[in-house]
Amino acid sequence: MKSVYLQGVGVMAPGLCGWESSRAVLAGEAPCLNEPLPRLAPDLLPATERRRSSETVRLALTVAQEAMRQSRLPLDKVATVFASSDGDGQTLHHICEALASPERDVSPTRFHNSVHNAAAGYWSIATGSRLPSNSLCAYDVSFAAGLLDAVSQIVVEDETVLLVAFDLPFPEPLHAVRKVECGFAAAFVLAPRRDAHTLAEWEIALQKDGPPPILPDANAWASNPAARALPLLAMLAQKRSGTVRLDYLHDMRVVVKCST
């Protein structure tokens, strides 16, 4: 069991546009409005980078920025872990289309945007942070994997870590083979120690054969790997203490005991 301290949170999904305005929905006190994901333009990106960056990067950076603002920590003083199953589907689609054409002309900007660590790279450029960043994937359980990686960094390196989980739907024809139906992103600033701004304590354990997890509600969100963070967001919005079990691989669960 390892303890970490939640210092800030961010969320962006259809009907969940930012943490403050989503709290009532996540707490079950207000209906979820079926509104599309807004057009995002995180203001910390310089204009040139904002133009070059993709929708996926802007989604990840929007929630990252929101969580950091709440934490009141300097942007360049936290390490980052970016967890995404599918990376940048739009960029990938354009590259594969280009490679299937006779000319095979790949745009250089699209190519560098295609790396899985694009969001981490843009974040580091925008914040000036030289602290370590990891970008990882574990398909549907990418969020749980990201949480394990972030927590190990917090407890072993004694560092504060910004964990960002994000995915967007693929365009066709890839959407037909990977059915993510809406965008979802969540960010958590997690610190090794409690301070006056701590929102909750999370005790994390990796357990085999725990009880089955409570999956997010069966709406469009549920298809998005990043939405596996929803039970944690809901518990926080309800200002409740309790245990969240996140499905991981091979009958393993990442168990998060939350106390506010």
Added chain:
Amino acid sequence: MQPLLITHFATANPLGLGAAATFEALAEARSGLRLNDFERAEINTWIGRVEGLENQPVIGELARYDCRNNRLAQLGLRQDGFEEAVRRARKKYGAARIAVLIGTSTSGILETELAYQRRQAGDGALPENFNYACTHNLFSVADFVARYLELEGASLTISTACSSSAKAFASAHRFIEAGWCDAAVVGGVDSLCLTTLHGFAALELLSERPCKPCDAARDGISIGEAAGFALLEKPDRAKSDCALLGYGESNDAYHMSSPHPQGEGAWLSMSKALACAGLKPSDIDYINLHGTATPANDSMEDRAVYRLFGAEAPCSSTKGWTGHSLGAAGITETIICLLCLKHDFIPGTLNLETPDAQLQSHIISANQERPIERVLTNSFGFGGNNCSLVLGLAE
């Protein structure tokens, strides 16, 4: 950090299959690069290609994972007695207590590239036998490796471009320390595909000749492919003559596809790796450079190395042998370093003819035989993502 033992390792790379073939090519100064003959071979460049993948599909229960990248992973896992070593570790620790952390930049993207060439008339759908989750998705390779080795521990794919498989060592150390596992299989697999060949060509970063690291006339990389794996165990549970002594990770915070010109991020990752190992610069007997042979990389890396090590530590790039295997570069060069430690050998810089007079660090061109105990290897990726590892003989 307390040294983490590297008890077994395995490699498949353009120099050959297994550690012995790899070391032989290093000692004989024989390159694994060839003129591009991949797919339609439209780009005039040289590549490091692993022989035989076309004839060695993934079959049986894991057949759905069949793709060039997982074939390469399979070929790597079959080298150097690695499967047997993992089997013993599985008995010792239990399948659920061994983590699998694998680095890749593009996984099985080639399958999607080929599927886009075979889209169905009318609706443009991808062919019915295309399996995204088991081939292209980045997790496919870690998932495949875990299943192939019958491991059931924590697992994930790290994808930070060309630092991916070096960073797998850092994450594995933390996973063991945090108690998520008792031992870990780490590694990296990246295979030839059109995205990287055409992407690097679009960025004008591909050489038309075999790459020439640190040369005055260097003009770009040669892309390679490779798979490599290592088994990491704690010293109180195993024995080995090699160990991970330290690691350092950083970001450039500069540009998506160009390194910081002064090598600020590179300097930081090397400094952190030394601090993590509790060593000073003069303790390092050899530096395996990232040394991609782009003008920008080799210049900035030289600045960073010179700032930290002066002109003392001999350094070289082995990319002229293997090419740049991107997400697998970290593990490939780590294994090269382990072979150097075992054989008291320092590789030169293959294809280096006219050293760039602007470079100040102690770059060596020819192979040397001399005792070494501690080495450092660099891996730097797009997005400015850097990782340095310190490896050494175990006490």
